[in-house]
Amino acid sequence: MTTGVDTALALHLHEQMVFIRRFEAKVDALYRQGRVRGPAHLGIGQEAVAVGAASVLRPGDRSIGTYRGHAHALARGAPPDAVLRELLGRTGGICAGKGGSMHITSVEHGYYGSYAIIGAHLPIACGLAWADQIRGDDAVTLCFFGDGTTNIGAFHEALNLAAVWSLPVVFVCENNHYMEYTPIADVIAVKQPAADRAAAYGLAPLCVDGNDVDAVRAVIGAAVDRARNGGGPSLVEAETYRHGGHSAADPATYRSTEEVAQWKLRDPLLRHAEQLCASGVSDGDIEAVTTGVAAEIERITVEALAAPSPSADTAWTDMWSDGSSRWRN
């Protein structure tokens, strides 16, 4: 039997994971109705990494991620209605309609953005962490990316720089076993895409079951504490699986139904619900979380779909710091 504080935290983590799962399922449905503008890369099945990692951060810590970034923004507290409006291209979008699914950002909540060029944000994460190091702040930067990122130059340049400068940054590889449509095992010469590269930067090979939110909290929490206390960067490989395709448009026929079924048995939400039951939380309390989440998502969906499109002239704002896009007189 866990303590009340532990149970409250566990229920909170569960609610976040369920919320992200239901949010992305709604995005998938809206995508199939042709209502989502542009692509949508969903992380259904990978929620425990985003939620577990965000739960060990403090306000003032920074995180940054990829085009598969809805979960990371929401886990830091980005307002879901503004995220949804961004995906749908309606007023009130979190990036004013200029980013869409692949660039969800909420600096107010410490989420410095979602970047859609593989590897590009790892050096940027170094810079975020460098700023805190120079100022003597104890903030930590968390940087999420996929297994496919470990083959691009920016990954290696960033890991090396972070190690050489002893930056307070934790790199988290979400190894979902596929780089887009190709098994990661086909395109790496080692077994584990991130952990097996860590030694090249003088880092320990840290691995965690990315479908176990408590394990994620423990391993990333320790890495964050180390970074906060001047111990430098870490590289964590979180093994997980996306239930769907690379994007909502990808039926993922390159994977066997048996493989997908096996991984769905390790669904992080099911496992966490089982742990909650085992710790004494009632089925009713768990069900209440799901019911509340479903109602909230329905409410923000209805409101978002009723919202008008942004005014076309706003396309010309926000390029320069003065708000304009003027390049000549």
Added chain:
Amino acid sequence: MPDLTYRQAVSAGLAQEMARDERVVLLGEDIASGGVFKTTVGLRDRFGPARVRNTPISETAIAGAAMGAAMAGLRPVAEIMFSDFYGVCWDQVAVEMAKARYMTGGQFGLPLVVRGANGGGLGFGAQHSQAVENWALCVPGLKIVSPATPADVVGLLAAAVRDDDPVLVFEHKALYGTKGPVPDGEHVLPLGSAAVLREGDDVTLVALSLTVGLCLAAADRLAAAGVSATVIDLRCLVPLDAATVLASVRRTGHAVIVEENPGQLGWGAGIAAILAEEAFIDLDGPVVRVSGGNIPLPVAAPLEAEVSVSTDRVVAAVSRLLDVPVPAVVSLA
């Protein structure tokens, strides 16, 4: 008003800004020991290793770290040693820092500078001599500065550091050894304000960086032949002071644009298009461009000269345009 070399002006401008704002930090290859072009001499000793950071040979990490640091409130100045190396980190420059503010709906500023040695003339060959300011001009979201004199190096570098947007500063490696007066005390120029260096009635020469000196020398030779030329140093491509160029061309009726980058799609094409659209009725002849050759730069002196812009080419172009005999070169002896 002390005389400084162009390279000393780089460190003087950086020192001026580092002294007034502790958020200004430097990163780049070999900069802590003064840099391969000696443009950061003395800065580590004066401002300390935390603010003057050597990096690995990792241009992507350099540019990306500058961007992240700017997002988190610093005002970084990153050195890309030779501007040819922008090719290695073009994603960071053109696809990340040029777009991130816009695509997040303005959630953060990017007060950063990327600076380095641009251009040819020293026999560095095809991979260390390119003038690439036209690459940047293809990318909305980047400001582009290229000073021609030591005073402008200080003033424009200071303005770039104080600007809240990404600014690329293209220094010219063939100008690093040139000397000129730099104003005493703090010196800052506005971005987007061209300098009219010489006023004439017959033709407007539009120049940037290295070509400013070529145009001033050409104007001297043309004056001896009775042709009076206006010489405009654009100083910046973005923001572009098109108004100054348009006003001058409306008065002279003739424009010759002199750019070091290849003519294929050099920045002069953009200026020519503006003149064609907005000053057509005031033009008394075609807009003429004198550009670098559409070819990689060779090393041997006569080969590099063959494909590069020069005073002779400017003089010849103006003479053709105005239908006057090409004035002879006046011997300095």
